[in-house]
Amino acid sequence: MSGEKNLKVALLGCGTVGAQVARILLEDANELAARSGAGLQLIGIAVRNLDAKRDAALPQELFTTDAPGLIAQADVVIELLGGMEPAGEYIAAALSKGASVITGNKALIALKGAELNALASQHGAQLRYEAAVAGAIPILRPIADSLAGDHITKVMGIVNGTTNFILDAMDTTGAAFDDVLAEAQALGYAEADPTADVGGHDAAAKAAILASLAFHTTVSSEQVSTQGITEVTAADVAAASAAGYVIKLLAIAERAEAGISVRVYPALVRRSHPLATVHGAFNAVFVEAENAGDLMFYGAGAGGNPTASAVMGDVVAVARQIAAGAPLPNGSVSQAPRLLDFEAIDTRYWIGLSVKDQPGVLAAIATVFGEHGVSIESMSQQVDAEAGAQLRILTHQGTEAALASTVEALTALDAVHCVLSVMRVEGN
């Protein structure tokens, strides 16, 4: 089978992932040809600046600054530049001439995936982006293919390694957010500007991609309700732990009768839940489907080699399809379920209150819950010489709107000093 076709591969970008992809293409050429049914010839590596320090082990004649020229000759384009432009322009140019594209660009796919998928279908090209979500973990293909004969009801993932490292360290050591963030930056687990990670934006892009595939629809990252972890305190983590929970930043895509909801926020997860056992910078995606039941996919969420593994899986898949002579249709959008307003979704709240330590306080608080139709699952009080009286209240399920207005009314109560924290609870 091998050797019949020879595919010209252009690589855009040569950072940690790109350099490893180039090495694999060069070193494993024979094996890849045998597995793909087509030869994969790396014809060039486009970089921004030829003078920049580059992997000395790679053939220097492959490097070029002429990305458009490289794309013009290629059958397969691997985009690992990141960012919106020129990556988006290059991908569009490749697909428009019928070349297939593999990318790990989550921000771009989360914003323009539908448009680029349509362009691919129109020109008989393939667009694959397994590396965009959860690094090495094969998650997009299982969702799009293996579960294609099932109905996915919920996807719930720890898809950002930096925030999981931080929350896990806070849980293990009791340290404060700022201290752990500084440590994560020193260790290279967090960037100098950590906003995209700790603000939940990276997770939101991945949530949009997961939702689009799981529900055969189009969700853009702009439609994801997003809350980061910057306001999670050591006290929250300790109180959650005492109640048998751990706090995780979750990317959630959920389907209900009325429509779908896609959201990112820090949430309490019971210690016995499989997601609670995901430590350090690891990622995991929990999937609930009508027939399959509960599934979990676990692995390294980032890093040059793991991400290169995901890219190469897509490269072989693309090559196999080209070798077989007919590209598969790109994921069809069979329905467009309504995206629910965040206020309409059902969730559970865990509310921390600083209250006056006097008779009648509990009754006043319970009354507010009752008036808003929110029922309480459990309430625990802690009185501390320094901090005063603190209440932690876990609610039963209610709409975001009802829960939010309950919290607002609690704030107005004379007996309540302040709301210490409001967090959601996920995974029963």
Added chain:
Amino acid sequence: MSGEKNLKVALLGCGTVGAQVARILLEDANELAARSGAGLQLIGIAVRNLDAKRDAALPQELFTTDAPGLIAQADVVIELLGGMEPAGEYIAAALSKGASVITGNKALIALKGAELNALASQHGAQLRYEAAVAGAIPILRPIADSLAGDHITKVMGIVNGTTNFILDAMDTTGAAFDDVLAEAQALGYAEADPTADVGGHDAAAKAAILASLAFHTTVSSEQVSTQGITEVTAADVAAASAAGYVIKLLAIAERAEAGISVRVYPALVRRSHPLATVHGAFNAVFVEAENAGDLMFYGAGAGGNPTASAVMGDVVAVARQIAAGAPLPNGSVSQAPRLLDFEAIDTRYWIGLSVKDQPGVLAAIATVFGEHGVSIESMSQQVDAEAGAQLRILTHQGTEAALASTVEALTALDAVHCVLSVMRVEGN
């Protein structure tokens, strides 16, 4: 896209899985057509006996006892009869006429997979069997496709729900094997004749399938070194637990420089390892790859609905390929790595000995290890009024041959009453 092609689907077998597959094909017909790019028309369900009690909700006119007649008309055949024959004969007949086949028949694929794959390739048909390993968990496709650009070094799975239920219950309750087996039988987690499960044979078939896909080769279930869990005692479980381990029945496919090894045995797994957190009848497969690092896939390993989900994922995949006009080549066997003798593989032993409680015993035992070139990682002694002195010895890595001859020499020692247990340790 949908409605352009109409594929005739024949279902062989209508047990728990088959009935659910039939329901999905009938109830979700429109959605499946949209996702596949081809209509899927269930043309008949072949059963052994028309008088047997059947799902009353399914159209009775679909049932027939004429499997060969049904196959003759079909584009896609779903084989859910189980057992070697006539299932093997039917699958061969379907593939030979160019019809694609989906099966969950692990015993058949583990023994005749290579032959059937060759038949499929020869006739341009597809053969898929995701349901054969670990029920609903998408594991074969991630191994064969997502990791196709990586090198898998080890696959280590809890792939038999019955034995995991039994070992987990022994670990949780301290009960003996026979008592837990009886309970599992009463709960329906174990069959009246549990030999295939507790003897490790079911896991061995799955190990053969996993090894064949992970290493692009052909391993038959007959080549798998297999040991079941019938000799695991409550004392083993308790001693392992005290040392920070849990005992799991593992299906292992491993690649070393010299060749590959495929084996099934109960092994000690450290409590902090992801596989240790797999409870009850759940399944999980741990995969180590050069670039991807450690991955784990977790979910329900059996049951009508989960298995039907895996079958339907394969049905959609087959239909998409047919709709696209060209079947993908079936998994190519690019190399045939040597299958190592069990004696040649490296492993670690955990040995329980009943010994005389007298001076010089430890020295005599340590000398035996030294003479066989096996080094000891840790040794712990427990003296019990009833049981006498017991030693638990954990070795460093050594070949099976060296470890086995060490145990043989220990048995011959005057100071050793008997060998209580020998178990391997996996997952560092």
